[in-house]
Amino acid sequence: xxxxxxxxxxxxxxxxxxxxxxxxxxxxxxxxxxxxxxxxxxxxxxxxxxxxxxxxxxxxxxxxxxxxxxxxxxxxxxxxxxxxxxxxxxxxxxxxxxxxxxxxxxxxxxxxxxxxxxxxxxxxxxxxxxxxxxxxxxxxxxxxxxxxxxxxxxxxxxxxxxxxxxxxxxxxxxxxxxxxxxxxxxxxxxxxxxxxxxxxxxxxxxxxxxxxxxxxxxxxxxxxxxxxxxxxxxxxxxxxxxxxxxxxxxxxxxxxxxxxxxxxxxxxxxxxxxxxxxxxxxxxxxxxxxxxxxxxxxxxxxx
Amino acid sequence: xxxxxxxxxxxxxxxxxxxxxxxxxxxxxxxxxxxxxxxxxxxxxxxxxxxxxxxxxxxxxxxxxxxxxxxxxxxxxxxxxxxxxxxxxxxxxxxxxxxxxxxxxxxxxxxxxxxxxxxxxxxxxxxxxxxxxxxxxxxxxxxxxxxxxxxxxxxxxxxxxxxxxxxxxxxxxxxxxxxxxxxxxxxxxxxxxxxxxxxxxxxxxxxxxxxxxxxxxxxxxxxxxxxxxxxxxxxxxxxxxxxxxxxxxxxxxxxxxxxxxxxxxxxxxxxxxxxxxxxxxxxxxxxxxxxxxxxxxxxxxxx
Numbered sequence: 001x002x003x004x005x006x007x008x009x010x011x012x013x014x015x016x017x018x019x020x021x022x023x024x025x026x027x028x029x030x031x032x033x034x035x036x037x038x039x040x041x042x043x044x045x046x047x048x049x050x051x052x053x054x055x056x057x058x059x060x061x062x063x064x065x066x067x068x069x070x071x072x073x074x075x076x077x078x079x080x081x082x083x084x085x086x087x088x089x090x091x092x093x094x095x096x097x098x099x100x101x102x103x104x105x106x107x108x109x110x111x112x113x114x115x116x117x118x119x120x121x122x123x124x125x126x127x128x129x130x131x132x133x134x135x136x137x138x139x140x141x142x143x144x145x146x147x148x149x150x151x152x153x154x155x156x157x158x159x160x161x162x163x164x165x166x167x168x169x170x171x172x173x174x175x176x177x178x179x180x181x182x183x184x185x186x187x188x189x190x191x192x193x194x195x196x197x198x199x200x201x202x203x204x205x206x207x208x209x210x211x212x213x214x215x216x217x218x219x220x221x222x223x224x225x226x227x228x229x230x231x232x233x234x235x236x237x238x239x240x241x242x243x244x245x246x247x248x249x250x251x252x253x254x255x256x257x258x259x260x261x262x263x264x265x266x267x268x269x270x271x272x273x274x275x276x277x278x279x280x281x282x283x284x285x286x287x288x289x290x291x292x293x294x295x296x297x298x299x300x301x302x303x
Numbered sequence: 304x305x306x307x308x309x310x311x312x313x314x315x316x317x318x319x320x321x322x323x324x325x326x327x328x329x330x331x332x333x334x335x336x337x338x339x340x341x342x343x344x345x346x347x348x349x350x351x352x353x354x355x356x357x358x359x360x361x362x363x364x365x366x367x368x369x370x371x372x373x374x375x376x377x378x379x380x381x382x383x384x385x386x387x388x389x390x391x392x393x394x395x396x397x398x399x400x401x402x403x404x405x406x407x408x409x410x411x412x413x414x415x416x417x418x419x420x421x422x423x424x425x426x427x428x429x430x431x432x433x434x435x436x437x438x439x440x441x442x443x444x445x446x447x448x449x450x451x452x453x454x455x456x457x458x459x460x461x462x463x464x465x466x467x468x469x470x471x472x473x474x475x476x477x478x479x480x481x482x483x484x485x486x487x488x489x490x491x492x493x494x495x496x497x498x499x500x501x502x503x504x505x506x507x508x509x510x511x512x513x514x515x516x517x518x519x520x521x522x523x524x525x526x527x528x529x530x531x532x533x534x535x536x537x538x539x540x541x542x543x544x545x546x547x548x549x550x551x552x553x554x555x556x557x558x559x560x561x562x563x564x565x566x567x568x569x570x571x572x573x574x575x576x577x578x579x580x581x582x583x584x585x586x587x588x589x590x591x592x593x594x595x596x597x598x599x600x601x602x603x604x605x606x
Contacts, residue, residue, distance in 0.1 A: 112510070112513060113510075114510060114520075114523045114526065114527065115523075115526045115527065115529070115530050115532070116522065116523075116526050117526050117529060145479075145522065160515075160519055161519065161522040161526075162516065162518040162519050162522070163478070163479075163518050163519075163521055163522055164518055166478055166479065167518055170473040170474070170477055170478055171473070173477075174473055174476075174477045175466070175469055175473055176448075176466075176469065207415070207416075207417060210415060212463075212553060213465065213516075213517070213549055213550070213552075213553035214516070214517065214518070215465040215466050215467055215470055215517070215546075215549060215550055215553060216463050216464065216465050216466075216553060217417075218466055219419065219448065219464040219465070219466055220417045220418075220419075223417065223418045223419050223420050223464075224417065224418065226418070226420060227418050229418070243518075246516055246518060247516070247518055249516075250515060250516035250518060250519060
């Protein structure tokens with residue numbers, strides 16, 4: 001197979017990997033050049049500056065997943081409606097340079113009269129399926145906007161976005177609860193993933209799973225602190241447990257079912273720990289899923 | 304009865320009314336002197352500057368509801384545990400000047416191992432009960448932190464705080480959804496109450512009542528806008544409907560039951576409209592409930 005330059009070009013970051021013909025990673029790069037930092041018309045130059053050397057290999061192919069395919073990105077790759085599998089993604093690639101640089105489309109789904117969308121996660125999901133050699137799975141990709149994805153017969157049947165990480169950050173930084181919490185130590189992207197205090201986190205998850213809305217449970221950060229029943233140092237973990245617990249409760253997971261978590265180590269650890277309280281089995285995968293997904297798409301293209 | 308100076312001294316505002324012996328309002332004042340603007344030790348001076356003239360009446364009594372009784376207020380009035388009625392509030396007044404100036408205690412309640420608190424709303428609730436001549440009621444006081452209050456046999460049995468108005472403001476101002484929404488036109492306090500667009504609001508309420516968490520439904524503001532199915536001008540009302548709908552759904556209201564709404568006109572209108580979709584009867588009261596509640600407490604004090 002041709003040499004593959006695999007990119008994950010998101011809103012706030014740009015990651016790339018050079019893959020060998022067998023899909024193994026030869027080299028990786030990460031840059032703070034998310035699409036929000038790129039002026040209109042500037043994508044070619046940013047790409048050439050950071051990955052031009054990799055593209056010099058004879059017959060090199062570049063496949064890009066993520067927000068680079070949005071209206072504000074390099075070239076719009078219209079959403080592909082669910083259900084969708086590798087074939088649909090491959091057929092609907094948006095070619096920046098025919099045969100050389102293409103962007104993977106995101107997916108859309110319609111549920112109860114409301115649309116939902118993803119860009120980038122579809123590639124992680126398909127990569128995860130290959131890594132697991134699975135055709136059916138319930139997969140969660142935790143993050144600022146977590147995605148819950150139902151896969152059947154190798155295709156993404158449906159999915160839902162939950163603004164879990166963003167709600168945590170909003171409450172942590174901008175709400176009245178921020179006064180109760182210690183000074184912030186983390187970036188938005190890692191807001192849920194640093195310094196896990198197990199007891200406080202577990203207590204937050206447990207309260208959320210009992211069924212009250214986050215509109216109500218979030219206030220307990222304040223009321224518990226008022227009565228000195230929650231240490232300020234534990235409050236961020238407790239709040240993280242409340243928000244992730246609300247996320248899990250809303251999914252109505254069947255006891256004894258299995259969830260695949262695809263994400264960075266810190267968030268994966270939190271979701272895995274919270275899912276124990278739901279009596280749900282867990283399997284975890286890291287960021288290698290994106291590279292594997294792009295490799296699989298490349299394999300389906302004509303040589 | 305003695306002349307009563309009734310104050311509602313909250314976090315961000317200070318309102319006062321001079322009441323005649325029969326409870327009728329002689330004069331009202333509103334000042335931007337919430338407790339956050341008062342330096343430690345400065346409460347007497349602020350009080351004297353704005354209400355000293357009213358207190359010159361022979362035998363004048365001042366009763367204060369709200370955050371003036373908090374740890375950061377004029378004098379801490381420890382929370383009175385539920386169930387509580389007029390008698391408990393009257394017995395536990397915190398006297399700043401014996402027989403002359405007192406602060407009404409807030410209430411606390413314990414539910415499922417988690418405390419909840421209110422300060423000021425208890426006085427509105429008891430005032431509302433008098434205005435309605437009721438002993439039993441389910442009352443909601445919408446706001447930045449909405450309170451749902453269950454009253455039985457004239458006493459507050461339990462209550463729950465929902466951060467409804469604050470979640471709206473967080474999403475409206477600080478979340479990714481803010482990019483989809485038009486420039487903001489309102490203050491925090493009124494964030495839910497301005498410019499009601501019925502169709503968009505109703506659609507938001509309807510989606511929330513179908514059962515998905517706000518973590519998920521909030522994202523529909525973005526996805527609907529992406530597909531041009533939600534006008535930016537309608538998005539704030541749609542989001543308001545989502546948040547208030549989540550508030551109502553979480554209360555599991557019985558069809559055919561009745562809810563009393565106590566609050567300002569704009570928010571009351573929104574809750575009343577949303578409650579129609581729950582098949583719940585509604586009765587609305589305004590801010591006069593605070594004055595009536597303080598008048599009733601004054602009536603129970605020795606002359």
